[in-house]
Amino acid sequence: MRSTPSRRATATGALIAAAAMLAVGVQAGSASADNAGAAPQILAGGKADPGKLPADLSPAQRTALIKAADADKAETAKALGLGAQEKLVVRDVVQDRDGTTHTRYERTYGGLPVLGGDLIVAESTTGVTTGVSKSSRAELKNVDLAATVTPAAAEKQAVGLAAADGSKAAKSERAPRKVVWMAQSGAPVLAYETVVGGLQEDGTPNELHVVTDAKTGAKLYEWQGVHTGTGNTQYSGQVTLGTAPSYTLTDTGRGNHKTYNLNRGTSGTGTLFSGSDDVWGDGTATNLETAGADAHYGAALTWDYYKNVHGRSGIRGDGVGAYSRVHYGNAYVNAFWQDSCFCMTYGDGAGNTKPLTSIDVAAHEMTHGLTSVTAKLVYSGESGGLNEATSDIFAAAVEFYANNPNDKGDYLVGEKIDIRGNGTPLRYMDKPSKDGSSKDAWYSGIGSIDVHYSSGPANHFFYLLSEGSGVKTVNGVTYDSPTSDGLPVTGIGIDKARLIWFKALTTKWGSSTNYAGARTGTVAVAEELYGAGSPEALAVQHAWAAVNVGTRPGGGEPPTGKVFENTADVSIPDSPGAAVTSTVNVTGVTGNAPANLSVGVNIVHTYIGDLVVDLVAPDGSVYNLHNRSGGSADNINQTYTVNASGEVANGAWKLRVQDKAGADTGYINSFKLTFP
Template sequence: MRSTPSRRATATGALIAAAAMLAVGVQSGAATAAPDTFRAAPKAQAAGPANPGALPADLTPAQRTALIRAADAGKAETARELGLGAQEKLVVRDVVQDRDGTTHTRYERTYAGLPVLGGDLVVAETRAGKTESVSKASRAVLKNVDVTADVAPAGAEKQALTAARAEGSKAAKATNAPRKVVWLAQGKPVLAYETVVGGLQHDGTPNELHVVTDATTGAKLYEWQGVQEGTGNTQYSGQVTLGTSGSGSSYTLTDTGRGGHKTYNLNRGTSGTGTLFTGPDDVWGDGTPGNAETAGADAHYGAALTWDYYKNVHGRTGIRGDGVGAYSRVHYGNNYVNAFWQDSCFCMTYGDGSGNSKPLTSIDVAAHEMTHGVTAATAKLVYSGESGGLNEATSDIFAAAVEFYANNAQDKGDYLVGEKIDIRGDGSPLRYMDKPSKDGASKDAWYSGIGNIDVHYSSGPANHWFYLLSEGSGAKTVNGVNYDSPTSDGLPVTGIGRDKAALIWFKALTTKFNSTTNYAAARTGTVAAATELYGANSAEVKAVENAWAGINVGARPGGGDPGGKVFENTARVNIPDNGAAVTSAVNVTGITGNAPSALKVDVDIVHTYRGDLVVDLVAPDGSVYNLKPYSSSDSADNVKATYTVNASSEVANGSWKLRVQDKAAQDTGYINGFKLTFP
């Protein structure tokens, strides 16, 4: 059994990391007497796909409930069709449906009655009930798990408390007793304990640290954070209309037209629900932070915009799709520079920022946080490693989409994250989607170790992908903001528009992604979503692939630069488990002189737990260029990437080899192909 180092999650699922870790929440504005008069934003007019039947259906909560009941009634038969073992059971978690009747049912699994973490899967069925595809978080076979623990629950709790103390928690015991689970997220199934510890983190953010402990050896397998940081006279959006309830001389910030969403005042507290905002005149705030209602108005407004965006653009009624509103809490703590989402309370919480003068309640912060809830209800991307970066990016992507959708003159749509709240005090945003590295920490492109950094920074490549797909590369101005987006391969990307890009990401999130999706799998999922929406040979699919290549995930369709010369070997080469190195070779001919200083090496390797692999490019004279080192903590599957090698000292013509060696036991795979592109 591999002893896997802990993959530590970031402190919160927030908008910002490091000095101030912000997760996003909701905003509000001033209310009118009747909630049905709310006109926060026009319905988005996205360009229609070639196949409108692949768009999500606008399900009512009752229709969604009926689909869930039908799936639940047939789950035993579905398990048999999938070939699950006698001890495996399916548990329906969510159902979405396309307009053409294709139904995507998301299941969790149990084994011998125990929850299986990383066992989630999505089954897509046609209107006629034929299974079209199955997407699994783990391809490992779930069998032969001894469900008798050798480690006592107390040992797991002690380990979890130690991990939580490192985050600042002073909790003396776990929030819930350690529960036995089967851990499947990193390959071979393992009996484990999942322990959750509460308290507060170093910066005052609530703590919900999940720690997974091997029930046989006592080793820590994984940990992640469950808190994901993420007429009204508002501070950031001007005077707006709010959905409220009441009449005469008594009104509350209760949006009956949006699932009963409520906004509460914590009044500097850090626990409880707080006090529901109530007023005599249905006018909320005065636009300044000194008035307690102002932050409530911003938060309430942002929640309404986010609800409307998901409902009107993607047909999703509420965060969970069940028509139920979340709730918001403002004025958390004192000088608290953060905001966060919690599934446990189904709520957003906002601090007032430095000096209690910059509440973290802008539109994009609100949409970011609420989107953490959407992700939790759909793909449930684990908040650590590459899936954690994609989780954060999803919130940034839809934060931008909601901000553009809002069409608010005081807070125009842009590809900047948190630009209104000025966390750093220098007028700069938290993150830049056109070139993420401008914030000093985020990454512009994928690389093999990206899953080992803070999720707020590993989100950079996916944010960059969304910008490239929406607007394209190079210099341009949108809504008065100047952007200049590069690509990792130096080749241009032509955008297809933000509306199409958001439709593709949402469809992939809700029907293709699962809890362990990494960057390579996100590419596969978005290509599949674009194919369903626009057709296999469409410009949209090509643009999706080009945008991924622009952040170093996969190759350009057709081999990259049309002017380049491509040498490729697609023969399958099996990689021995923990054995000798194997090679795949291409014979380069017809090139004058030496190889280029930017030789493109496209690698396609299918292999579970890719961290086991060392991948090298070997030049004709035997010189070795390491492309990917061994990493015991990189548990994701497959190596599908484009590497750039300075091979200018090598003679171009001759036999070039991709050399791959598996350095650890239990996971296997093969070289699916590789190619060299000479400009």
């Protein structure tokens, strides 16, 4: 491992799917260097290693670490072997209790921001680099910085895309900026990033980011920057609020968080809630103070949760509170976070009778802010699903932490606000598909759907990790969580699950992390906290396998009927090499293949974003399994489900693999078909 000098001394997201938006499924994953030293021992009693838990840094301590990292960034870049045109920009620093420091950097190239070039350096107390996690493993070199497309052309394209999605008054928020784009597999390219404002189709503010190739004018990517997601409250009963002595909704004990009344407006800050006494609202939606009290209370609970459980003082770790705005628009059925204002905003729901200000919604929106200053998961594709799931996950964590008798902890999202008007939650973590749109398990192409629905596998994973599979009742709510492989999962409890997810978010994941990268990061964290081979680390692997991300530890597979497997290694030549195949000959199966043909793929290959993987039926029909997704993640070890009911079962089935980009190689380790 390399040694570096010791340093000891705004995107947005909404709660629900809003206007239709193009989502791109090609993502660059996250790769981590191995940690130095031997694997940790399993701790007695399933206790987390206290040294690996986040340190409770004061804002001043965090500032000192950032300044030290900034002073050393040139030496760090040199130690990491970065090129002469590359520079590091410190974005965040977190520290473990044992002194291990995790510094998150952005990169520039030739003075231009590099989108997707972020990385995390883990460093021991002695200044030794123990791990490096990169959002993209592509080499940042030989980028031609001369544009042939004009900024005006890029801006026109971006505004046109927003208008086509139904945006109103769409216009560029600022002149397109030159960037280097490397958030997808392949070589980095010069591009423009344009941010389009106005309003989305449903009235949500628009911050559509569009990346345009500065050489060809082609659209490379787009994502939405708005993340859609004593007080007498409507949802939590009578609660104590942090307020200023002058009777305003200003929480002086929590970074001066303030709550404002937009009074049905859609712009500006609004008016700070103030009164002649310290009583806020009457528990009904008709009293405008009630929604203010709910939002203020939810923000306080979320602040306390992150401070008391994870040692983080405020969303940014700097002790500064975000602010809240309530009564946005007229009958606006959504809530959202915006990095640009560092604030949460809440609508009043259908008929202005169900403000979206419950505990879990407040925690959901504030967590979008946390994600934006840590992993900064791009709000599109698989990383967007993980971003949205992270907000749902910590919404549940805050609810359980709050222990409010009027709004008990559960694994339901938005159960109090009744958006559908039929008394059902917005999302279900135990079985996401119950909402009619979310997905229970990962599949190739999940990155192409709305992030609120591609969040399903991560939400499902977290529920399984916390509570396990099957029927059970928690706080009066009955759940029945299935698994994609038919095998059970035993939970480890939400207290442990939330520690694992938070540490992965803040120390392992980058802006382009996908589901494979999320699995890698959470397994690594579980091993750091509880030991390699511990029940907790194994449970993480079981829970991911149960949502079709990776396999069961020890090679556990679902109950099977007939299995046909080829375990002979087949080398995959580097690009521009030809495709290679592994063949299994199916015999003795009557009729056609099933609609749920199980295809087990085990490929050992660095940078799986290079690969195209297809299942080829005996008659030559092609079923794509993997199309250059996964970015810098290593190895494909997945079980895919294919509807092959139109194919005769018996015959020669082939797994076809081709490497489409240079520098990385590998081999097909095994290929298996399972007929139920």
